[in-house]
Amino acid sequence: MKLNIKDFLRILVDLVLGLLIFYAVFQTASFLANNYLYNFPEIRNYVWMMRRNFGTDSFKIPIILLATGLFIAWTIVRIRKYMEQKQMEQIISELHYIAKGNFHHKISIRPNGSLGNVVDSIHALVQSTLDAMEEERRLEQSKDELVTNVSHDLRTPLTSIIGYLGLIEQKKYRDEEQVKQYTHIAYEKAKQMNVLVNDLFEYTKMRNRGAHVNKVKFDLVELVEQVAVGFRVAAHEVDLVMRVETPDHKIEMVGDTDKLVRVLENLISNALKYGRDGTEIVIRLFLHEEGVVISVANNGRQIPAEALPNLFDRFYRVEGSRSQETGGSGLGLAIAKSIIDLHQGSMIVDSNKEWTTFTVWLPIKITHSS
Incomplete structure (x- = not known):
């Protein structure tokens, strides 16, 4: 932050006033010393010692040293206070600029100490406001x-x-x-x-934020196998072989069985619908990183790479048409992703020339109520 001529003049006036004040204090102290303190023998002897050593005939040296030290300290404090005042004025000025709608503006100075913390807090507040505005804009656009x-x-x-x-x-x-x-x-x-x-x-x-998981304890291996059995006839009708690979032991976990069944049904039905030009569907279940992985893969037509990031968006259909015959409602994967999110899990998709695989990871236990 640069100081102009006016600022320097104000500092100079402050220093002159300080000198006058300390001069008055010095003269008062000298008067009190010469007229009252000399009445004490100990002080009088000390003054004579000072006269012999420094050639002075008054009690001014310690007073001069004390006054000089106080003046230097006072000067430093005054200059620091003045600089903080200028910084505060600049911060307030830039705050007014931000308040007019210039939310992307950053305050140009970052003072040390508590004032710097205030600037950091302002930046964090403005950023959170920007994020909230962006989220509101996105929600409005989403609603439209x-x-x-x-x-x-x-x-x-x-x-x-x-x-x-x-x-x-x-x-x-x-x-x-x-x-x-x-x-x-x-x-x-x-x-x-x-x-x-x-x-x-x-x-x-x-x-909806009010959506919740009806948590029950169940065997995921049994659940996956039961859902898969329901699609074997449909797979056979379109000449697809369905393989289900699950552990020989139980995998007990906590979750909402009705919602998880809907996820599995959506993934398998999509594999049947879009994998008809392939030969098989493979459903796998295994433990992984304090959780469990369910994957549904088909070796049918590859999903274009540019479509993968949008698959879980509502109403998105890979074929680019709005045909209900193949596209359904366009909400199935969006619903499935929301259910997995409620279970604090994750869902990803990968597609290449050989396989298209939807992979779901779920924790064995939900850590808090959803």
Whole structure:
């Protein structure tokens, strides 16, 4: 921080005033010494000794030394106080600048001591405010995207339902067989809407801070094997071999079995849906780093590398279309990821020319209530 001429003049005036004050104190001390202290024999003898050694005939030397020391200390304190005052003025000025909306501005000075800690705290507060604003902006954008995506996904089947039911209402059909065809199409579209609404409800419930885990103790090996059995027929129908590799012993853990079953069902159904051009699906379960790993892999079509970071985003579909036939609601993996987060675990995906693998890590015990 640079000082201008005005600052130097103010410091000079302070020093001059200090000199005048200390001169008055010095003269007062000399007067008291000459008129009162000399009445004490011990002090008078000490003064005579000082006269012989320093050639002075008054009791001024110790007073001069004391006054000089006090003046130097006072000068240092005054200059330091003045510098702190200037620093505080600059900090306040920059705070006003930040308060006008310039939240990315950093205070240009960082004094030593407690004032420096104040500057650090201000920077931390401003950064937390920026983070909160960014999070709020992201949430608002997320809400807008949610409304847009839901509207799009609901409008498509709803248009078909209204269209076919309208044809029936207006009697624009050849015979009863065509009426059955129209009602069947409307029914299938209504089921698609029901899937989307249910998935949307489940997703919002999972993302809600009030969502919790109904913790029970269970055998994960048995759970995985039971879920896998339910898909063997579906795998056989599309000529896929399903292999389940689990330990020979139990793996007892604590978690919400209903939610974990939904995760497994989503991963296996996705493997069936997108791995049809492969030959097998492999489900593995093993202990790893104070937790347990569940992986679901298929050797079907590779997921493009650019799509991997977005797989767990809601309404994201790899094929880039919004076809309900293959894309579902686009919420399955987002729901699964939310469930794993509730269980304090993690979920990742890897895809290459040989295998596409979804890997879930879960702790054996949840450390706190979710």
